[in-house]
Amino acid sequence: MSHPAHGDPPAPRQQQSAGAGPKTMTDLLLLADPERTLVNWLVRQRGASIAEIAVHLGTEPTLVQALLDDLIAAGFVTVDLTSDPAVFKPNLISRKPRTVPDQLWKALD
Amino acid sequence: MAQVISIHSFRGGTGKSNLTANIATAVASQGKRVAIVDTDIQSPGIHVLFGLDEEDFTHSLNDYLWDKCSAKDAAYDVTAQVITGSGTPANISGTVYLVPSSLKAGEIAKILREGYDVGLLNDGFHDLIDQLDLDYLFIDTHPGLNEETLLSIAISDRMVIILRPDRQDFLGTAVTLEVAQKLDVPDITLLVNKAPDIYPRETLIDKVQSQYGVPVGGLFYENDEMLQLASGGIFWLHHPDHAFSQEVHTVARQLLAAE
Numbered sequence: 001m002s003h004p005a006h007g008d009p010p011a012p013r014q015q016q017s018a019g020a021g022p023k024t025m026t027d028l029l030l031l032a033d034p035e036r037t038l039v040n041w042l043v044r045q046r047g048a049s050i051a052e053i054a055v056h057l058g059t060e061p062t063l064v065q066a067l068l069d070d071l072i073a074a075g076f077v078t079v080d081l082t083s084d085p086a087v088f089k090p091n092l093i094s095r096k097p098r099t100v101p102d103q104l105w106k107a108l109d
Numbered sequence: 110m111a112q113v114i115s116i117h118s119f120r121g122g123t124g125k126s127n128l129t130a131n132i133a134t135a136v137a138s139q140g141k142r143v144a145i146v147d148t149d150i151q152s153p154g155i156h157v158l159f160g161l162d163e164e165d166f167t168h169s170l171n172d173y174l175w176d177k178c179s180a181k182d183a184a185y186d187v188t189a190q191v192i193t194g195s196g197t198p199a200n201i202s203g204t205v206y207l208v209p210s211s212l213k214a215g216e217i218a219k220i221l222r223e224g225y226d227v228g229l230l231n232d233g234f235h236d237l238i239d240q241l242d243l244d245y246l247f248i249d250t251h252p253g254l255n256e257e258t259l260l261s262i263a264i265s266d267r268m269v270i271i272l273r274p275d276r277q278d279f280l281g282t283a284v285t286l287e288v289a290q291k292l293d294v295p296d297i298t299l300l301v302n303k304a305p306d307i308y309p310r311e312t313l314i315d316k317v318q319s320q321y322g323v324p325v326g327g328l329f330y331e332n333d334e335m336l337q338l339a340s341g342g343i344f345w346l347h348h349p350d351h352a353f354s355q356e357v358h359t360v361a362r363q364l365l366a367a368e
Contacts, residue, residue: 040263
């Protein structure tokens, strides 16, 4: 994975890795501390630009990009490229669909 | 800026919804604009305390999550429904909104089956804060730890955990605190509810605080009047001079002081 030179505004990824996300809140709990703390913060903010994240973390945008790349690849974060600047958002659902037999669900409908 | 407060308990039967309704109404009585969201989608019930039944609401949180209405459409101003023990309106100086969850079995099942977008729920909370000009948003969660509860914890400015003086509650609360810390909740308060009156107040508070290292914001003793009211209203309005009611206001003042 290549990253822009130090100081350059990094270009966001165009899309998340296929099939990696969305993730659940339980998955979030299993993340390592730095990644989990960032996603927690993104959940509260409901999304942030790379510059905002860099300010929050007190670190360089290039390092933030590396962290975000990993989170995007893992399916925890998506990027909204229609915003300018691009906005990184948490990619979470409440739960994965249950695998209870259809007959049971139909009985409740 | 509005405060988001999630009210949680690890086990059922702690009096969570009852305390949520009482505290939220006490905050509203100080002129604040308050909303309660019933995210206990699997077993909703807080609407009962406000005298609502299923026929009284056309939209619910479920409808919002299925994009059938806005979050604001599912919010009901229940201020006028808040009555005193004599049946007269309580004349709350603020406003209380309630966002109920659906009581229809099929709609509960649909949420359980299909899940929903956590981001949508989070957006809905913020829409409510903005569009209803709220000072406080209370989230009444499902007991235990599940996906919805984790989200509620994750987005809260403050988390209130309710426990009884019971070994199972004590163990579960430790787990909840560990999760809350992992989700970076800024402020956590414990409320001890349904305490038998054989326990001296200070002893019990000291024991809980020293066990968890988290402040106890209130201690509520079990009482017959609460059992008699049987979720038939907001307790402190029915028994304004009762020790339970005084403690409700103490907790409300703590929340207001943290503004």
